[in-house]
Amino acid sequence: MLKISFWLKRIAQLLIVLLLVTFGVSLLLRLIPVDLATVLLPVGTENERDILREELGFDKGPIGYYLQWLGNFVQGDFGKIYFSGGTEEVSAHLADAMPRSLLLMAYTQVIAIAIAVPLGVVSAYRAGRRADKIISNTLFTLSSVPNFAIALLLVIFVGVKFAWLPTLGYVPLSDGVWEHLKHMIMPVISLSLGLIATYTRLLRADMIAALREDYVTMAASKGLSDQRILWRHVLRPSSLTLLTSAALSMGGLIGGAIVIESLFATYGVGFEVFAAIAGRQYVALQSTVAVIALFYVFFNLIVDIASGFVDPRTRDRRVNA
Amino acid sequence: MSSLLSIKNLGVNFDTPRGSLEAVRGVDIEIPAGTSVGVVGESGSGKTVMCRAAMGLLQGSNVQRTGTVVFDGNELTAMTKEQVRNLFGSGMAMIFQDPMTALNPVRRIGSQLSEGLRVRLGMSKKDAMVRSKELLELVRIPNPTAVLKSFPYQLSGGMRQRVMIAIAIACNPKLLFADEPTTALDVTVQAQILQLLRELREDLKMSMVLVTHDLGVVAGNTDFVAVMYAGEVVEYAPTTKLFADMRMPYTEALLESIPKIDHKSGTRLSVIAGRLPNPTDRGVGCGFAPRCKYAQEKCHTQHPELQKDPDGHLYRCWFPIGKAL
Amino acid sequence: MRKFTKPTWLAIGWLSLMMFFAIFGWVLPFKSWNFVYEDDLEVGLFTNGHILGTDSNGYDLLASIVAGTRMSIFIAIAAVGLGGLIGSVLGITAAYVRGKVDTVMVTIFNVGLSVPNLVLALALVSVLATNVDINQAVPTWRRVMVLIMSLTIVLIPILGRIARGATLSWTGREFVTAARSMGMRDSKIITKHIVPNVLPALIAVAFLAVGVVIIAEASLSILGVGIPDGASWGGMIARGRNDLEYAPHVLYVPIFFLALTVISTNHLGDVVRAQLDSREAKV
Numbered sequence: 001m002l003k004i005s006f007w008l009k010r011i012a013q014l015l016i017v018l019l020l021v022t023f024g025v026s027l028l029l030r031l032i033p034v035d036l037a038t039v040l041l042p043v044g045t046e047n048e049r050d051i052l053r054e055e056l057g058f059d060k061g062p063i064g065y066y067l068q069w070l071g072n073f074v075q076g077d078f079g080k081i082y083f084s085g086g087t088e089e090v091s092a093h094l095a096d097a098m099p100r101s102l103l104l105m106a107y108t109q110v111i112a113i114a115i116a117v118p119l120g121v122v123s124a125y126r127a128g129r130r131a132d133k134i135i136s137n138t139l140f141t142l143s144s145v146p147n148f149a150i151a152l153l154l155v156i157f158v159g160v161k162f163a164w165l166p167t168l169g170y171v172p173l174s175d176g177v178w179e180h181l182k183h184m185i186m187p188v189i190s191l192s193l194g195l196i197a198t199y200t201r202l203l204r205a206d207m208i209a210a211l212r213e214d215y216v217t218m219a220a221s222k223g224l225s226d227q228r229i230l231w232r233h234v235l236r237p238s239s240l241t242l243l244t245s246a247a248l249s250m251g252g253l254i255g256g257a258i259v260i261e262s263l264f265a266t267y268g269v270g271f272e273v274f275a276a277i278a279g280r281q282y283v284a285l286q287s288t289v290a291v292i293a294l295f296y297v298f299f300n301l302i303v304d305i306a307s308g309f310v311d312p313r314t315r316d317r318r319v320n321a
Numbered sequence: 322m323s324s325l326l327s328i329k330n331l332g333v334n335f336d337t338p339r340g341s342l343e344a345v346r347g348v349d350i351e352i353p354a355g356t357s358v359g360v361v362g363e364s365g366s367g368k369t370v371m372c373r374a375a376m377g378l379l380q381g382s383n384v385q386r387t388g389t390v391v392f393d394g395n396e397l398t399a400m401t402k403e404q405v406r407n408l409f410g411s412g413m414a415m416i417f418q419d420p421m422t423a424l425n426p427v428r429r430i431g432s433q434l435s436e437g438l439r440v441r442l443g444m445s446k447k448d449a450m451v452r453s454k455e456l457l458e459l460v461r462i463p464n465p466t467a468v469l470k471s472f473p474y475q476l477s478g479g480m481r482q483r484v485m486i487a488i489a490i491a492c493n494p495k496l497l498f499a500d501e502p503t504t505a506l507d508v509t510v511q512a513q514i515l516q517l518l519r520e521l522r523e524d525l526k527m528s529m530v531l532v533t534h535d536l537g538v539v540a541g542n543t544d545f546v547a548v549m550y551a552g553e554v555v556e557y558a559p560t561t562k563l564f565a566d567m568r569m570p571y572t573e574a575l576l577e578s579i580p581k582i583d584h585k586s587g588t589r590l591s592v593i594a595g596r597l598p599n600p601t602d603r604g605v606g607c608g609f610a611p612r613c614k615y616a617q618e619k620c621h622t623q624h625p626e627l628q629k630d631p632d633g634h635l636y637r638c639w640f641p642i643g644k645a646l
Numbered sequence: 647m648r649k650f651t652k653p654t655w656l657a658i659g660w661l662s663l664m665m666f667f668a669i670f671g672w673v674l675p676f677k678s679w680n681f682v683y684e685d686d687l688e689v690g691l692f693t694n695g696h697i698l699g700t701d702s703n704g705y706d707l708l709a710s711i712v713a714g715t716r717m718s719i720f721i722a723i724a725a726v727g728l729g730g731l732i733g734s735v736l737g738i739t740a741a742y743v744r745g746k747v748d749t750v751m752v753t754i755f756n757v758g759l760s761v762p763n764l765v766l767a768l769a770l771v772s773v774l775a776t777n778v779d780i781n782q783a784v785p786t787w788r789r790v791m792v793l794i795m796s797l798t799i800v801l802i803p804i805l806g807r808i809a810r811g812a813t814l815s816w817t818g819r820e821f822v823t824a825a826r827s828m829g830m831r832d833s834k835i836i837t838k839h840i841v842p843n844v845l846p847a848l849i850a851v852a853f854l855a856v857g858v859v860i861i862a863e864a865s866l867s868i869l870g871v872g873i874p875d876g877a878s879w880g881g882m883i884a885r886g887r888n889d890l891e892y893a894p895h896v897l898y899v900p901i902f903f904l905a906l907t908v909i910s911t912n913h914l915g916d917v918v919r920a921q922l923d924s925r926e927a928k929v
Contacts, residue, residue, distance in 0.1 A: 017756050017757055021760055028773050140913075141909055144913075146908065148865060149883075149904060149905055156890060214417050215423050217378050219425070220380075221414060223409030224406075224436070236427050236428075237427045254765065256764070263868075270765075273768060277769070277871065292762065293760055293761055
């Protein structure tokens with residue numbers, strides 16, 4: 001049926017993009033004017049380096065190298081991290097890091113949406129009046145401050161001066177929910193402020209437009225209360241842009257997470273990227289970037305499907321497209 | 322006959338960046354119980370604003386409403402928003418011009434129909450659905466079970482209009498405001514909808530205010546007609562009397578501009594030259610004077626007051642046309 | 647000139663001050679920014695001629711911040727300028743020519759957009775700023791070049807997509823068809839008709855982009871791959887992290903400058919966009 005072929009086409013497009021991205025990254029790697037084997041294995045015999053070169057595919061041309069890497073990647077072999085003591089599997093590192101980053105981003109999105117929705121509804125309902133102006137201006141100013149600045153200020157005041165919350169480290173859920181959450185509070189606040197501002201602004205704009213529609217007057221003429229109309233009639237059609245934006249901001253979240261994760265030492269995927277670069281672990285870098293891209297693309301696909309449920313018009317509209 | 326709805330000296334002003342916009346000025350209308358009153362006027366005459374203002378549906382911090390509106394003994398203009406809201410549904414209801422935008426696009430028909438029943442009448446979900454099906458049958462929608470599950474965009478224009486009517490009459494209102502219910506529809510569907518409204522009025526003993534720009538629609542569907550121009554009522558009479566013996570040059574011009582089936586093909590359509598006066602600056606004199614073919618000097622300088630014939634026919638003209646004079 | 651509100655004037659004022667520092671900072675009689683004042687470690691405001699104090703290493707904060715302004719602003723303007731230029735050329739061409747060229751361009755844009763900004767920038771900087779002899783540090787000017795190049799590359803898909811979108815909405819309009827039918831050459835149509843209409847949208851985004859780049863550069867410096875030795879705002883923050891516990895004022899200064907600058911550029915970008923929207927509405 002039409003619907004399935006549409007989704008297949010979409011997935012195919014995404015796969016092409018993914019392949020291009022990963023290929024680009026591997027190309028980038030090959031452009032580095034160093035002998036990668038020497039970088040990864042500075043101490044050791046030339047023989048060992050030759051073996052390494054063969055193992056990693058550095059002896060092949062760029063395409064050959066890419067295909068070998070790709071073959072390994074889809075089987076779950078993300079390569080190794082090389083240091084003087086030995087090697088570690090990248091996949092093990094990522095398996096550790098993934099849940100931390102995912103939780104961080106999940107908390108951030110949930111908090112951001114949970115705060116932005118009531119703020120957006122209120123500022124749309126009282127558009128142009130004091131409450132609206134206060135909310136809009138405050139959010140605008142706060143969101144222009146970079147997230148690491150917020151993080152640092154939080155650390156200075158909440159972490160050091162008043163010592164309410166721990167400033168570093170990550171505690172997994174299994175070690176205690178409250179400890180886990182305590183370590184997440186400041187990173188989540190730092191990351192979510194910008195999102196809250198964007199989401200509120202988007203929701204407010206959409207709701208103001210929706211409030212002018214006839215169906216709102218009609219709902220009022222049915223005798224429904226303002227609150228009921230706002231929350232049960234206007235919110236749903238207006239939330240489409242919000243959802244789309246939530247998907248788009250995942251990219252920024254991942255990037256922003258790099259700095260935040262470094263500042264707070266919650267060793268997530270973003271931090272892995274940074275560590276790979278700082279430690280010159282280019283193999284790990286390639287795989288990690290690929291994983292990030294994969295996740296980002298996959299997430300967008302899910303949001304696409306979800307928006308079909310929230311606004312059924314988009315569902316059928318796309319069938320006709 | 323006592324008045325179901327009594328509008329006295331209703332005025333509506335909008336604050337805009339370009340100045341204060343006077344949409345409705347000094348409107349007096351009585352809707353007797355059990356009747357249907359038509360409100361006729363061009364776009365911009367203020368008829369829609371007047372109805373929404375009467376019901377109290379005008380939202381916005383830039384709206385100012387003056388005057389008194391009394392419905393079924395309740396003085397709406399003196400009541401709080403919640404009190405007025407309690408009268409919606411079973412007291413007053415409204416159907417809108419464009420059913421595509423008046424129905425919530427993301428909710429199913431069944432949900433929109435049953436909502437009023439559940440919130441206003443306290444019905445259970447199941448009972449409300451049963452009653453919703455009955456309502457759809459009442460407005461003659463085929464296949465009501467399927468329609469209940471559909472979304473508005475899946476229905477045709479005529480069906481959407483019927484659904485809107487069903488929603489409006491769900492709680493058995495005493496008064497129905499019909500704001501241009503047929504303008505967005507084909508001519509054949511128009512006739513069906515008007516007939517449906519006639520029958521519903523009889524069955525449910527419902528009074529109606531029928532707003533339209535089309536004089537042809539009020540003929541045969543209303544007991545009284547009020548003609549509005551530039552925010553004011555300029556003529557008011559029983560329908561038959563209006564057509565037979567009109568007083569306002571404007572009403573005459575409106576009637577003349579309706580194409581007639583017995584005109585020879587190639588006959589020029591008669592139009593009313595000119596435009597409505599600027600609502601931010603109404604000026605002195607009669608608002609229609611610049612376009613009126615009978616206008617005299619007095620018309621341009623003095624604003625005519627509402628005059629009343631002994632038989633109750635109201636008109637706002639210094640030099641009315643018609644037999645009785 | 648239409649009336650600007652007070653916040654807008656404040657924003658313009660602050661940005662002018664920044665530009666002033668950026669251009670003339672090196673001739674101003676501030677103390678030297680990378681000289682270690684060993685006698686004045688961690689002093690507070692207005693001590694010993696250090697107007698904003700020093701940090702625990704002995705660097706004068708005011709001089710540092712002025713030098714940092716120069717670097718951060720220069721990088722931001724260069725990246726946005728280059729990125730905007732290349733991006734809009736690509737985007738406008740793609741939207742105007744359509745067909746295969748457009749599809750290829752859109753795919754390229756999507757590839758760039760599917761990697762989060764900072765990740766891409768990090769990857770690019772790390773690759774391009776490496777020396778053949780891995781252990782030798784890279785000279786600052788090369789770092790700066792690499793930074794500008796990387797940020798430009800990151801910006802190209804973003805600005806290109808906007809340029810393309812804006813062009814698409816304008817090529818559809820009748821006056822373009824009319825111009826073509828009169829025999830106007832495509833290049834002329836583009837320069838005379840399309841660009842003037844696409845430009846305002848780009849300018850609005852450009853303001854926002856400057857803010858984004860400043861933050862990106864600062865983030866990279868905090869992570870250690872940007873400008874070394876505290877020569878930029880991000881570098882100052884990186885340097886000042888050690889002083890977090892006992893001399894947090896070292897961090898307040900760059901944070902304050904950063905935040906105020908980004909707030910100003912965002913505000914101005916908003917103002918431009920609002921002007922644009924009202925113009926569009928009148929059309």
